[in-house]
Amino acid sequence: GAVVSQHPSRVICKSGTSVKIECRSLDFQATTMFWYRQFPKQSLMLMATSNEGSKATYEQGVEKDKFLINHASLTLSTLTVTSAHPEDSSFYICSAIGGLTYEQYFGPGTRLTVT
Amino acid sequence: AQKVTQAQTEISVVEKEDVTLDCVYETRDTTYYLFWYKQPPSGELVFLIRRNSFDEQNEISGRYSWNFQKSTSSFNFTITASQVVDSAVYFCALSEAGGNQGGKLIFGQGTELSVKP
Numbered sequence: 001g002a003v004v005s006q007h008p009s010r011v012i013c014k015s016g017t018s019v020k021i022e023c024r025s026l027d028f029q030a031t032t033m034f035w036y037r038q039f040p041k042q043s044l045m046l047m048a049t050s051n052e053g054s055k056a057t058y059e060q061g062v063e064k065d066k067f068l069i070n071h072a073s074l075t076l077s078t079l080t081v082t083s084a085h086p087e088d089s090s091f092y093i094c095s096a097i098g099g100l101t102y103e104q105y106f107g108p109g110t111r112l113t114v115t
Numbered sequence: 116a117q118k119v120t121q122a123q124t125e126i127s128v129v130e131k132e133d134v135t136l137d138c139v140y141e142t143r144d145t146t147y148y149l150f151w152y153k154q155p156p157s158g159e160l161v162f163l164i165r166r167n168s169f170d171e172q173n174e175i176s177g178r179y180s181w182n183f184q185k186s187t188s189s190f191n192f193t194i195t196a197s198q199v200v201d202s203a204v205y206f207c208a209l210s211e212a213g214g215n216q217g218g219k220l221i222f223g224q225g226t227e228l229s230v231k232p
């Protein structure tokens with residue numbers, strides 16, 4: 001089946017620094033990728049929709065200048081958390097859709113801890 | 116607005132019991148998809164099923180079964196003869212079928228299932 005990878009799987013960074021998370025579709029071209037965030041014991045909340053070659057669409061309440069999304073190719077989307085703060089500590093999960101099947105494949109997630 | 120409600124936040128059963136996880140959804144779309152995912156402690160989401168709004172047939176896959184009822188906007192999930200390995204958080208989700216954001220998922224709050232030996 002289709003595989004989506006995320007890198008890194010875990011990252012610890014200091015407050016005020018930026019961290020980049022990569023999401024790759026390994027065996028298919030993803031026209032659309034989604035970024036979700038999950039706080040402990042909570043549900044997944046969509047942060048943004050990323051379409052290849054265009055600007056990401058952010059959900060209400062998500063700061064686009066803080067969470068920079070780049071979808072430069074059909075197999076790679078990146079999420080950069082800028083000037084991270086402890087409240088940004090969360091589990092970030094990406095997903096990718098190929099074609100019009102609406103079959104959505106999730107990456108394994110990245111656990112971000114900001115100290 | 117789209118919404119998914121999983122009223123059961125935690126369920127605890129003893130191994131071999133049957134358990135049903137409830138899911139109620141709201142949408143104005145006539146075409147949509149419903150999903151169930153399993154999230155074990157590792158965090159990775161495991162896809163269980165996708166159902167489109169035009170297919171109300173119930174589905175069975177091994178010990179898992181799903182009951183989709185459009186009349187009550189429900190998509191319940193039953194595990195028969197539960198096992199300890201079924202312990203996880205289960206999410207029900209809804210997506211719209213079209214538009215430039217087609218495919219984005221609205222998740223329910225999740226139900227944490229604990230199966231005790």
